[in-house]
Amino acid sequence: MLQQILRDMYVDPEILAELDEQQKQTLFCKMREEQVRRWQEWNQKLGDQQPRIVSGKKKNVSFLKGADGEPWVWVMGEHRDDKSIEQILQEEAIEKARKIAEKEAEQMRKQMEAQLSEYIDLTPKIEDLSHHRRIEDDMDIYCSVDELREKMNATPNYTLNHYQNKNKFNFVDAREVLQEISMNTHQKVAQRVALWEKRLTEERTSEIFRNLQKKHQQVAREAEEEEKNKEQLWREQERKAKQAEQQIREIARRARAEHRMTSSMEIDTNYGTVNAGVPPGRQAVLEWYRAREKNRGAGLDDANNIEPWFHGLITRQQAEKLLLDQPYGTYLVRLSERVWGYAISYRAREKCKHYLVNATQKYSFLGNNQMEHDSLGDLIKYHHSQPLTGGETLAHPCPRTSTAAIDELFGDN
Incomplete structure (x- = not known):
């Protein structure tokens, strides 16, 4: 029987169940020795036909030594100064929000500067238009109602109020800035712009960080729900697999029983020389x-x-x-x-x-x-x-x- 097992490299599970632990170990050792013998025999047949790859460079790894002479090891989270993973993630999110807010503040500052330049170029025209309007207003006193209505309908729509409503820039602040520029107080203007940009950056950083936290919480909830769904799916698949395995075992058991019944009807009763293999029934x-x-x-x-x-x-x-x-x-x-x-x-x-x-x-x-x-x-x-x-x-x-x-x-x- 041992020779048959070593030849086929297969042990019937029912025979294996009859062996004790030492007999199993002995059998497995014999099977392993047979595998090694076959591999050596196959390797000798191949000879040196396969090329050998020889590497001229050898990689060395050196470890930093600690005070005790052993390799220095640092485990994140065990030192008292180490931050938790939650703190690290929170700081990374705040830093990400700050960078986004700074970029937005810089873009808005450039937009404000462009609008301010446009307003400076437009101011003389607006003042001339306002002066002309005052002259016309003085003359309107002597106009009739119909003449006044015709002049109002003929007045252009491009006025100061229309320009202020069309643009997002605050012209009250612009006038103050212009006044400070006219008084040669450029330093105050720079300070006001810097304070405004800092305030805008802080507000946007807080807002972006809150949005990132909400998105992270939403992703965590979706991941948790997906994990629950996967767990349920895995349990269902495991149940079906066990059921299928049980059916396969039952089919195999019935097939073995039928084989034994049919084999036992046609066997030779002279078993004096039969000492190998498994009895047919x-x-x-x-x-x-x-x-x-x-x-x-x-x-x-x-x-x-x-x-x-x-x-x-x-x-x-x-x-x-x-x-x-x-x-x-x-x-x-x-x-x-x-x-x-x-x-x-x-x-x-x-x-x-x-x-x-x-x-x-x-x-x-x-x-x-x-x-x-x-x-x-x-x-x-x-x-x-x-x-x-x-x-x-x-x-x-x-x-x-x-x-x-x-x-x-x-x-x-």
Whole structure:
């Protein structure tokens, strides 16, 4: 069986379940050794055909040493002066808002300067227009009502009030600025512009920062809702996957059962030379025992009576159910449907353990370098005093609560 496993690099899960931890480790080591051997053999066939890439530059990494001589390590957040991630993000958002506000204030300042220049160029025209208007107003005293109405309809719309309403710039401030310029107080003008720009920057910074916070909170809420939706979707997919896996296992179980039933009807009953592979079915195991093992006295004492520890062909679950209420150290021996041999089921402290026994020319546990015994009874007696691979000794045989399996096996007696 070991040769077959190493050849196929595959272990049947049901056979694997019959092995204890040490036997599993031994089997996996053998499989790993076989993989390495195959890889070395394949590598030797390739030879030196593949070019080797040799790098002339070697990268070195050096670490800053601390006072204790060990590599210096700094973990963000552990020092008392370290800022929290919330503080860092808040400062970054404020700095981002400040830069945006400064850029906007600079653009508005340039716009104000352009409007102020336009107003300075327009002031003489407006004053001339106002002077002309006053002259006309003085003459309107002597006009009739109809003549006055005609003059009002003929008056141009481009007046000072119309210009002020059309432009966003505050002309009251502009007049004050012009007055200060005329008085050669350019320093005061620069100070007023700087204060205005600073005030505008602070107000816009606060406004932009609030907008950024609102946007961040909205993004966080959307991310949280999306995470909840993903969690629900993942749980639904997990449920469907488990359901599909359960259906696949049920289909595989039924297929194995049908295969065993059909195989057991057409098998050869001469199992004396069959010692490798997995038995094709339950009936094959029974025939194998009757044709070969019964004559060797397996499970029988010197008087040809059935040993109290031999339970015939029962399943792993049936064995564990029998051992569940028994004291630690209780054991039984049963025929196995996974190998051509037997299984020793043992009641340990933490769980029930199962050890596979190979029945070839002699009897030994499954694996390499195992002690061989002339009979199954000799193996059981040996481990009354010598521990198994798990460190336990076989202390008490488990009593049989039913004779159905024994009657099925020795029905001809």
